[in-house]
Amino acid sequence: MYASVPTTPKSMEKYRPIVGDKVVDELKALAAPLQGARVLHLGVTAFGTGIAELLGSLAPLMDAVGLKTDWQVIRTGTEFADVSRAMYSALGGFFVPWSPEMENTWLSYSILNARLFDEQYDYVVVHDPQPAAILHEIVRLEGGRPAGKWIWHCHLDLTEAQMEVWDLLKPYVSEYDAAVFASKEWVKSDVDVPSIVVIPPAIDPMSSKNMEVSQATIQSVLEQHGLDPQRPIISQVSRFDQWNDPLGVIDAYRLAKQQVPELQLVLVASMITSDPESWSYYERCVRRAGEDYDIHLLSQLNDIGNTEINVFQRAADVVVQKSIRKGFGLGIAEALWKGRPVVAGRVGGFPLQVIDGITGYLVSSVAECSEKVVYLLRHPDVAHQMGQTGRDYIRENRLITRFLRDYLQLFGSLRYGG
Amino acid sequence: MFGSVSTVQKSLEDYRPVIGDDKINEILTLARPLKGKRVLHLNATAFGGGVAEILGTLVPLMNDLGLQADWQVIRGAEEFFKVTKAMHNSLQGMFIPWKAEMFTTWLNYNSMNAQLFDEPYDFVVVHDPQPAGILHFVKNCNPALATGKWVWRCHIDITDAQPEVWDFLRPYIEDYDGAIFTLHEYVKEDLHVKHIFEVPPAIDPLSPKNVDIPVETVEEILTRFVVDMNRPLISQVSRFDPWKDPLGVIDAYRLVKNEIPDLQLVMVASMASDDPEGWSYYERTARRAGEDYDIHLLSNLNGVGNLEVNAFQRASAVVLQKSIKEGFGLVVSEALWKGRPVVAGNVGGIPLQIFDGQTGYLVSTTEECAARTVELLLDPYMASEMGKAGREYVREHFLITRYLRDYLALFNQVSSD
Numbered sequence: 001m002y003a004s005v006p007t008t009p010k011s012m013e014k015y016r017p018i019v020g021d022k023v024v025d026e027l028k029a030l031a032a033p034l035q036g037a038r039v040l041h042l043g044v045t046a047f048g049t050g051i052a053e054l055l056g057s058l059a060p061l062m063d064a065v066g067l068k069t070d071w072q073v074i075r076t077g078t079e080f081a082d083v084s085r086a087m088y089s090a091l092g093g094f095f096v097p098w099s100p101e102m103e104n105t106w107l108s109y110s111i112l113n114a115r116l117f118d119e120q121y122d123y124v125v126v127h128d129p130q131p132a133a134i135l136h137e138i139v140r141l142e143g144g145r146p147a148g149k150w151i152w153h154c155h156l157d158l159t160e161a162q163m164e165v166w167d168l169l170k171p172y173v174s175e176y177d178a179a180v181f182a183s184k185e186w187v188k189s190d191v192d193v194p195s196i197v198v199i200p201p202a203i204d205p206m207s208s209k210n211m212e213v214s215q216a217t218i219q220s221v222l223e224q225h226g227l228d229p230q231r232p233i234i235s236q237v238s239r240f241d242q243w244n245d246p247l248g249v250i251d252a253y254r255l256a257k258q259q260v261p262e263l264q265l266v267l268v269a270s271m272i273t274s275d276p277e278s279w280s281y282y283e284r285c286v287r288r289a290g291e292d293y294d295i296h297l298l299s300q301l302n303d304i305g306n307t308e309i310n311v312f313q314r315a316a317d318v319v320v321q322k323s324i325r326k327g328f329g330l331g332i333a334e335a336l337w338k339g340r341p342v343v344a345g346r347v348g349g350f351p352l353q354v355i356d357g358i359t360g361y362l363v364s365s366v367a368e369c370s371e372k373v374v375y376l377l378r379h380p381d382v383a384h385q386m387g388q389t390g391r392d393y394i395r396e397n398r399l400i401t402r403f404l405r406d407y408l409q410l411f412g413s414l415r416y417g418g
Numbered sequence: 419m420f421g422s423v424s425t426v427q428k429s430l431e432d433y434r435p436v437i438g439d440d441k442i443n444e445i446l447t448l449a450r451p452l453k454g455k456r457v458l459h460l461n462a463t464a465f466g467g468g469v470a471e472i473l474g475t476l477v478p479l480m481n482d483l484g485l486q487a488d489w490q491v492i493r494g495a496e497e498f499f500k501v502t503k504a505m506h507n508s509l510q511g512m513f514i515p516w517k518a519e520m521f522t523t524w525l526n527y528n529s530m531n532a533q534l535f536d537e538p539y540d541f542v543v544v545h546d547p548q549p550a551g552i553l554h555f556v557k558n559c560n561p562a563l564a565t566g567k568w569v570w571r572c573h574i575d576i577t578d579a580q581p582e583v584w585d586f587l588r589p590y591i592e593d594y595d596g597a598i599f600t601l602h603e604y605v606k607e608d609l610h611v612k613h614i615f616e617v618p619p620a621i622d623p624l625s626p627k628n629v630d631i632p633v634e635t636v637e638e639i640l641t642r643f644v645v646d647m648n649r650p651l652i653s654q655v656s657r658f659d660p661w662k663d664p665l666g667v668i669d670a671y672r673l674v675k676n677e678i679p680d681l682q683l684v685m686v687a688s689m690a691s692d693d694p695e696g697w698s699y700y701e702r703t704a705r706r707a708g709e710d711y712d713i714h715l716l717s718n719l720n721g722v723g724n725l726e727v728n729a730f731q732r733a734s735a736v737v738l739q740k741s742i743k744e745g746f747g748l749v750v751s752e753a754l755w756k757g758r759p760v761v762a763g764n765v766g767g768i769p770l771q772i773f774d775g776q777t778g779y780l781v782s783t784t785e786e787c788a789a790r791t792v793e794l795l796l797d798p799y800m801a802s803e804m805g806k807a808g809r810e811y812v813r814e815h816f817l818i819t820r821y822l823r824d825y826l827a828l829f830n831q832v833s834s835d
Contacts, residue, residue, distance in 0.1 A: 279719045286704040293705075301697040 002072035002116055005046040010060040010206070018205050019401045027401060030408035031065035037411065038120065038148075039069040042134070043127040044084060046073050050201070050330050051127055051155055057204035057400045058407070065404070070121075074113045074131045079105050084130045091129055091169070092243075093160030103168060107133065114138045117146065123411055125151045126176075133172040149414040153180040155201070158188045177414060197410050202403035203333045203394070208306040210337055213314060221311040225296060227264055232377050235266040235316040237309050237331050238323065240282045240299075245322045245345070248366050250288045250295060252322065255370035257294075260377055266312045269299035314338045317383065318376045321354075322369055323347055333398040336360075336390030341383045343372045353398060359390035420490035420534050423464040428478035430819075436623050437819050445819065448826035449483035455829070456538070456566075457487040460552070461545035462502065464491050468619065468748065469545055469573055475622045475818050476825070483826075492549045493534065498527040502548040509547060509587070511578030521586055529555045538563055541829050544594075545571045551590045567832045569596040570611075573619075575604045575745060575766075595832050600746055601767065612835070615828050618770070619748050620821035621755060621812070627724040628755055631732070639729040643722075645682055645714060650795055653684040653734040655727055655752075658699040661743040663763070666784045668706045668713060670740065673788035675712075678795055682712045684730050689717045732756045735801065736794045740787055741765055751816040754778070754808030759801045761790045771816065777808035 016024050041059055045052050055071050062069040076084065083105045090096045114137030124146075126132055135150050152173055158166065170190065173179060178195035181187045187196055203210055222229045234253065238244035246267050253265040267289075269282065282299070289295040298304045298312075313319055319335035321344040332353045335342050342353075342360035354360040361372040376383040396402075434442050457480060459473055473489050480487035494502070501523045508514045532555030544550055550570055557564045570591050576584065588609060591597060596613030599605045605614055621628055640647050652671065656662035664685060671683040685703070689696055700715070707713040716722045716730075731737055737753035737760045744766030751771050753760050760778035762768045772778040779790040794801040814820075 276720055283704055283715060286701055287707055287709050287711075289705060290708040291705045297701065301694065303694070 001118055002042065002074055002113070003046070005052075005055075005059075005071045005073060007056055007060045007071060010057070010064050012061070012064045014206060015401055019395070019399060023401050023405075027065055027405055027408065030405060030412060031067065033415070034408065034411055035066040037067050037122040039067050039123045039125070039411075040119075040121045041069065041071045041125045041127065042131055043071070043073050044076070044130045053204075053207070053209075053330075054201060054400075054403070055127070057207060058404060061400065061404050062407070065408070074109070074134070075116065076109065080109045083109075087129060087165060087169075088156070090162040090165040091158055092156050093162070095162055096165075098162065098165055106130075110134050111137045111141075114141055120146075121148045123149050123151065123414070125153055125180075127153045128155055129169055132169060135175050136172045139175065149177045149411075150175070151178045151180060151410070151414075152176040152193070153199075154186070155182055157183070157186045159186060161188070178410065180410070195414070197406070199403060199406040199410070200398065201330055201333075202398050202400045203330055203337060204400040205337060209310050210334055211310070213307065213310055217307070218311050218315050221308055222315055225266075225298060225302070225308070226293075227266065227296060227315070229315065231262040231264055232260060232317045233264045233266060233312075233315055234318045234320055234373055234377075235268065235312045236320045236322065237268040237313060237334070238321065239278070240267075240269045240285050241278060242281070243323055245324050246281075246285045247288050248324075248369070249320055249322050250285065251366045252320070252369040252373065253295065255367065256373045256377075259374050263377075264294045264296065266296045266298065266316070268304055268309055268312055269297070309334075310338075313340060316340055317380075318343055318373050320369065320373065321345065322363070329353060332360075333394050336387070337394045337398075339384075339387035339391045341376050341386035341390065343369055343376070353390070353393060355389075355393070359386050359393055419536060420460065420492055420531065421464070423473075423489040423491055425474055425478045425489060428475060428482060430479055430482050430822075432624060433817075433819050437813065437817060441819060441823075445483070445823050445826065448823060448830060449485065452826060452829055453484040455485050455540040457485050457541045457543070457829075458537075458539045459487065459489045459543045459545065460492060460549055461489075462492055462494070462499075462548040464489075471622075471625075472619065472818070472821065473545075475625070476822060479818070479822050480825075483822075488539075492527075492531045492552070494527050494531075494548075497523055505547055505583060505587075506574065508580035508583045509576045510574055511580070513580050514583075516580075516582055525551060528552050529559075532556045532559060535560070535563060539566045540833070541566055542568045543571050543598075543825075544568065546573055547587055550587060553593045554590050557593065567595045567829075567835075568593070569598060569613075569615075569828070569832065570594045571598045571617075572604070573600060575600070576606055577604055579606070595835070596828065598828070601770070613828070613832055615824070617821060617824045617828075618767070618816065619746050620816050620818045621748060621751050622818045623755060625724070627728050628752055629728070631725070631728060635725075636729045636733050639726050640733055643684075643714060643716060643720070643726075645684060645730075645733070647733070649680040649682055650678060650735045651682045651684060651730075651733055652736045652738055652791060652795075653686065653730050654738040654740065655686045655731065655749050656739065656741070658685075658687045658689075658696055658703050660699065661741060663740045663742050664699070664703040665706050666742075666787070667738055667740050668703070669784045670738070670787040670791065671713065673785065674791050674795070677792050681795075682714070684714045684716060684734070686722055686727055686730055687715075687717045689719055728756075731758060734758055735798070736761055736791050738787065738791070739763065739768065740781070740784075741768065744768055747771065748816070750778075751812045754805070755812045755816075757802070757805035757809045759794050759804035759808065761787055761794070771811070772808075773811070777804055777811055 041055050059069045059071040083102045086096045110133035114134050117138050138146050174192040176193050179193040180197050180199050182200050184198045236249050240246050257263045313335050319340045319342045321332050323345045332342050344354045346362040346364045356362045363369040477487045477489045501520045504514050528551030532552045535556050553568050597611045598615040598617050602616050654667050658664050675681045731753050737758045739750050739762035741763040746767035750760050764780035774780045781787045
């Protein structure tokens with residue numbers, strides 16, 4: 001067995017006031033033929049990533065509609081963690097020096113984890129590339145295919161993947177019954193799987209990161225972290241890494257501040273991990289910020305949790321997501337759900353929640369970013385309208401209930417399609 | 419029995435080339451009457467902190483000399499360590515609202531640990547306040563085992579202790595045959611024990627932090643951290659906290675850099691994940707540094723360990739310790755031992771290690787710190803002379819062998835009662 005991740009039970013009924021009867025009833029209808037089906041979600045991390053957050057909502061919701069869902073994470077070690085990170089970066093389009101030793105490490109952990117597979121499931125969903133070879137190794141160890149349908153869910157954009165790493169992964173992936181991608185633009189043209197499905201990511205409106213918060217809480221969290229609620233705030237919530245360009249955000253803030261001297265910036269790092277690279281990127285951000293204490297750099301080191309992130313998004317006049325390359329885009333969905341206009345990086349390929357000029361602006365440079373921020377700060381009516389439109393868009397397209405529906409449909413189709 | 423801490427074997431002979439025959443012989447002479455004597459060092463933690471570092475060397479050296487020395491740690495749970503942490507802080511001058519239950523907790527754990535004391539020892543050295551009450555309970559419950567000489571070793575400066583905490587602790591200390599303080603100045607006036615000893619801390623010249631390393635290793639480490647060997651370097655090794663004044667260090671560096679544009683600064687700290695104040699002060703330091711990447715802010719998070727600290731100190735033209743409040747400040751001796759001149763704040767135990775103008779400079783302001791640093795950078799001959807003098811001074815006063823000698827001498831003295 002793998003390491004089991006505990007989740008908090010959820011009730012479908014709580015979502016009814018938010019998403020409406022039609023959506024809830026449709027979910028129940030789709031789940032009816034799947035009652036009692038055993039589902040395993042197998043991932044790499046139990047917390048601190050967008051995928052972990054998603055599974056933390058999806059798994060209990062699947063239980064809530066009558067499936068029997070386990071969420072487990074593979075066993076790893078330090079050397080695997082390094083390789084796993086490298087693999088993820090390489091597949092995401094960053095060049096990493098990939099070596100035969102890394103391949104060996106990856107495979108030896110795949111074998112080790114394959115040996116831990118010891119239960120029967122109707123559906124096994126393997127999330128992300130790192131554990132993808134486990135199916136192959138199980139087949140090899142047991143001399144046959146395990147029961148149930150196997151689905152590979154790829155949460156990242158493979159279109160610019162480093163060739164040698166993708167070539168390594170590809171044959172393992174082809175053994176799955178289905179592959180899920182977040183966007184149709186992200187589907188690798190040479191993926192060879194019987195069924196390819198697009199399921200864009202989603203946010204949970206009931207989670208502590210997205211639920212409604214009182215004005216009093218907003219006020220007190222802002223003050224606790226030294227922000228002035230009376231002065232304009234822009235914020236970005238993301239990892240501190242090159243993908244999310246926090247340095248560019250600081251530069252854009254500086255330009256905007258020349259025109260809006262009262263401006264404050266909150267950069268919330270969703271995570272500063274113990275890996276030296278992420279640590280050194282955090283250092284670079286702090287140094288770029290220098291001694292301008294209207295720039296607030298916050299992270300779990302300052303006791304920032306989901307409620308605080310929620311507050312910083314809600315309190316922002318404009319939310320920035322100046323990513324150079326986007327993995328998940330959920331920060332945007334979270335901000336739009338809170339009725340905030342978003343100025344986001346124009347990153348190719350992703351079906352963006354930011355519809356240029358309607359729910360926010362897409363920008364390609366620091367100057368453009370700051371210009372749009374200033375425009376929205378000076379036109380609160382426009383900002384408000386965009387925020388409302390954004391919220392409606394998310395309600396339709398990016399809530400966890402839609403994600404659950406897509407999965408139930410996929411399970412259903414695999415069941416009948418054989 | 420308590421929790422036993424195992425140590426690696428060490429040999430006094432390895433120190434002969436470092437300290438010379440006379441000092442070795444003196445130690446051997448002091449050890450002769452103590453052969454076969456059983457010694458117990460008892461403290462609260464096996465890892466981390468200067469005390470554990472010192473015991474890790476002291477205990478095996480005592481064994482090497484024919485004593486039978488054990489190092490053991492008391493048993494405790496979170497509630498106890500919460501109280502001892504508060505006690506530690508309030509003895510160092512912080513005021514903490516004390517509740518009767520806290521004293522009770524301390525007494526309970528000391529009493530419980532006293533029951534674990536089940537072997538006879540000739541000398542028991544109890545380190546710091548955490549386990550100080552054990553002797554009282556051993557005397558009451560198991561007097562047959564309290565026959566050896568008991569000495570309390572205080573590693574902290576308790577002169578500003580919160581009175582109610584000290585008044586509570588004092589009677590337990592007065593059960594001891596002797597008490598050891600780091601400095602005479604740290605001795606509480608109202609403490610009545612038969613013997614009072616002064617034993618300043620010391621460094622181990624053979625530990626990874628201090629041992630001589632080849633210049634190739636130094637180069638390799640500097641290259642790994644993108645520090646340029648061919649440009650002047652100054653460094654400070656200390657936590658990022660207001661008392662070590664890292665912001666002042668950066669300001670001083672900037673002043674020096676005006677005159678010596680090639681200058682680089684390395685600041686090394688150790689960062690603990692459970693120390694939010696440390697993080698926030700790190701952030702302030704990094705913000706002050708700004709995007710001048712000739713300032714290197716390093717820590718265990720970048721993979722800096724003892725060997726790297728050793729290399730950075732050795733590679734420095736001048737070492738800073740710009741503290742505005744300090745305990746003993748033993749890191750100054752580490753730098754002096756490497757033959758580096760040190761410019762340091764004139765506080766705590768620092769003036770005991772630095773003779774102004776001979777082994778470095780004592781400074782009180784940022785400007786003074788910068789001026790002295792410039793002076794040393796522009797006069798490498800003088801810097802090197804000071805470094806040499808500093809190394810000799812540390813050899814004489816602050817090596818672990820002197821520390822060992824002090825202990826042997828005091829064992830001899832208390833046993834002649």
